[in-house]
Every structure is written in C-alpha cells, then in structure tokens.
Amino acid sequence: MLERLELEAFLTLAEELHFGRTAERLHVTTSRISQTIRKLERRISAPLFDRNSRTVTLTPLGKQLRDELRPAYDQISASIAAASQGNSVKRTIAVGFSAAWCGNLMVKATDLFRIRYPDTVVDVEEIQLVDPLGRMRSGAVDLQLTEFPIAEPDITTGAIMFAEPRALMVPAGHPFAARESLSMEDLADATLITLADELIPRYWKDYHFPRRTPSGRPIPQGPATNFWPEVLVHVSQGVGVSTAALRAEQFHARPGIVFVPFRDAPTIDYGLMWPSAGQNPLVQRFVETIAEVALSDH
Incomplete structure (x- = not known):
C-alpha cells in the first residue's frame, strides 16, 4: 500500500518530470522527493524514472503505474473536495x-x-x-x-x-536629528538599541541591527529590549538610536523621536x-x- 507522500510525489513527478518543481508543488525539499521516489522504487524492485543531470523521464513501468493510479487518485481527491464543501464545519x-x-x-x-x-x-x-x-x-x-x-x-x-527604505530613529535632541539623511557608517558614532536575541536568528539580527558598519567599524550596542514599544521609549529618552523601516514614522511618530532616512542602507x-x-x-x-x-x- 502506498503512503500518501509516495503517491503524491510519484504522480506529481510523473507530471512535472522535474524534481525541483515537484518539491515546490508539494512544499517539501528536493531531497525529500528524491528519497521518497527511491524508497518506492526499492519497494517494487524496479525503476520508475530514468534520470540524468539534465532530464527526467518515465520508464515503461512508470508510465503504466501512472496510468493506473491517476484516475483513482483524481476520483479520491474529487470525493474529498465534495465532502469538504458539504461539511458544515468551516x-x-x-x-x-x-x-x-x-x-x-x-x-x-x-x-x-x-x-x-x-x-x-x-x-x-x-x-x-x-x-x-x-x-x-x-x-x-x-x-x-x-x-x-x-x-x-x-x-x-x-x-x-x-x-521599505530604512531609517534611523534618533532622539529629538540628537545631532543626527538635523540631518537630511545618514550613512550606515554613522552608526559607529551612536549607541544602537536592539531586540533581545535569545529567540532571534543571528543572521536576522545582524541584518536589521548590525554590529559593524559596512567598512568594519564596530557599532556600540545599547540595551536589548523585548518589545517594540520599549525601543521607542529608550530612543525618546535619549538612551540611544535604533533602525526601522522609514514607513514606521507613519505609525509610531511622537514628539521625542525623529526618523532620519539612510541613503546607503539595504531595504527591509x-x-x-x-x-x-x-x-x-x-x-x-x-x-x-x-x-x-x-x-x-x-
């Protein structure tokens, strides 16, 4: 008896004849599709696909199995869809x-x-x-x-x-507040307020709250907060500065904070x-x- 993934992987690959597109359609990895097909082929002791570095084709046995399985699978799928539509549970x-x-x-x-x-x-x-x-x-x-x-x-x-373009949130009295724009290099001259990183991937935090400027200068690290409102409070009180999407100004503008756009920062x-x-x-x-x-x- 075929497992569900084996059935779906086989029929989808038989249609796509491409491991990458099959994996994308089924929302699994390419290696998972490859492993599933190999497992199925071992079970029936015969290859279902001929594959090389360029092409994937069905073997005669693969074509036969596809032709036998497809009508039954389509009928089952249609029955499930009909039952779902008739079910009063949303x-x-x-x-x-x-x-x-x-x-x-x-x-x-x-x-x-x-x-x-x-x-x-x-x-x-x-x-x-x-x-x-x-x-x-x-x-x-x-x-x-x-x-x-x-x-x-x-x-x-x-x-x-x-x-979204990126900006730096600075206290209203900060020297940066009078600038029309800033460079990422300016971060070396400020204290950056960040988010606590216990549950945040390191690469994500480094992208949004960098530890060094593009030229390699260290960026002073300030408090690591747990929630966005805490970042706003620290900035408004002059504790430090923090990066944000420029669009955040439309939602979080307040008298003690100025949003200054970066001219050389990557977008968010x-x-x-x-x-x-x-x-x-x-x-x-x-x-x-x-x-x-x-x-x-x-």
Missing part, C-alpha cells in the same frame, strides 16, 4: 504579521480571502519580533508576513511582497513564510490572494 487558517504596515496588507488580503472562500475562517494575529519564528513552529499560525531574511530548514519562504524586504511540512491546505490560496493585494497596493 476550515480555518491562522495568519500572522509582524509590523503595522504588514497588518494593513494582511487585513486587506483577509477581507478578499473571506469573500472568495466564504466557507473559511481566517484568524489574524500580530507576531512579536523578539520571537519571529516561535508562533509558526508551535503550529499557532499557518502563514506569516514578516521581515526577511529568513533561512530556516523547516520553513519555506515565498517571494518578496514589498520592500517583507515576504511570506510557512511551515515546510504539515502545511495547511489553505496556505497556497492565501499566498495567491495576498500577492494580488500587494501588487495593487505597491
């Missing part, structure tokens, strides 16, 4: 966002998703940047719009939805991520919906 997807401007996009996408799929429930929650991956890894959220980079083996990332890129395994079947539908909304918004 399907649920939980989505998260990590910044107010991400929240605006997420709410618009949620409204459109509910119109298109009225049989679904969408739960939306804000994700604290001090633990950007925890809610997803615990299974609390199925999809998250967040600051990149994200490079985790158990998490799949989608395309960049939008990018925002994109979607979701678990690589055990994915909610509604994820790809939501990905398509939010991409459509992001395109019209930006």
Whole structure:
C-alpha cells in the first residue's frame, strides 16, 4: 500500500518530470522527493524514472503505474473536495504579521480571502519580533508576513511582497536629528538599541541591527529590549538610536523621536513564510490572494 507522500510525489513527478518543481508543488525539499521516489522504487524492485543531470523521464513501468493510479487518485481527491464543501464545519487558517504596515496588507488580503472562500475562517494575529519564528513552529499560525531574511530548514519562504527604505530613529535632541539623511557608517558614532536575541536568528539580527558598519567599524550596542514599544521609549529618552523601516514614522511618530532616512542602507524586504511540512491546505490560496493585494497596493 502506498503512503500518501509516495503517491503524491510519484504522480506529481510523473507530471512535472522535474524534481525541483515537484518539491515546490508539494512544499517539501528536493531531497525529500528524491528519497521518497527511491524508497518506492526499492519497494517494487524496479525503476520508475530514468534520470540524468539534465532530464527526467518515465520508464515503461512508470508510465503504466501512472496510468493506473491517476484516475483513482483524481476520483479520491474529487470525493474529498465534495465532502469538504458539504461539511458544515468551516476550515480555518491562522495568519500572522509582524509590523503595522504588514497588518494593513494582511487585513486587506483577509477581507478578499473571506469573500472568495466564504466557507473559511481566517484568524489574524500580530507576531512579536523578539520571537519571529516561535508562533509558526508551535503550529499557532499557518502563514506569516514578516521581515526577511529568513533561512530556516523547516520553513519555506515565498517571494518578496514589498520592500521599505530604512531609517534611523534618533532622539529629538540628537545631532543626527538635523540631518537630511545618514550613512550606515554613522552608526559607529551612536549607541544602537536592539531586540533581545535569545529567540532571534543571528543572521536576522545582524541584518536589521548590525554590529559593524559596512567598512568594519564596530557599532556600540545599547540595551536589548523585548518589545517594540520599549525601543521607542529608550530612543525618546535619549538612551540611544535604533533602525526601522522609514514607513514606521507613519505609525509610531511622537514628539521625542525623529526618523532620519539612510541613503546607503539595504531595504527591509517583507515576504511570506510557512511551515515546510504539515502545511495547511489553505496556505497556497492565501499566498495567491495576498500577492494580488500587494501588487495593487505597491
């Protein structure tokens, strides 16, 4: 008896004839697809695919198995879909966002998703940047719009939805506050307030709160806070400065803080991520919906 992944991997690879595209469609790694196919071939003691460095083709036995399995699989899938539509219990997807401007996009996408799929429930929650991956890894959220980079083996990332220029938040009386723009090299002359890094990937923190300037000069590190409001309080009280998306000024402007744009900093890129395994079947539908909304918004 075939396992579900074996069946889906075989039929998808038989259609795509490409391990990478098959893995992408099934939201698993290419090596997982390769291992699954090899396991299936060992079970039947015969190759189902001929593959080399350039092409993947079905063997005669592979074609026979595809032709026998496909109709049954399609019938089962159709029956499950029909039963799902007739079920009075609504399907649920939980989505998260990590910044107010991400929240605006997420709410618009949620409204459109509910119109298109009225049989679904969408739960939306804000994700604290001090633990950007925890809610997803615990299974609390199925999809998250967040600051990149994200490079985790158990998490799949989608395309960049939008990018924001970067700014430095400085106290109103700070010498930088009178500048029209700043260089990343200026960070060597300030104390940088950051987020606590117990649950934040090191590469993520180094991108958003660097320890050195592009030329290698050390950046003095100030308090590491647990929540964004604490960063704002420290900056307004003159404890230090902190990096942010320039767009944050629209949501967090206050008398004691000035947002000064960087002229040479890389943008902050925002994109979607979701678990690589055990994915909610509604994820790809939501990905398509939010991409459509992001395109019209930006």
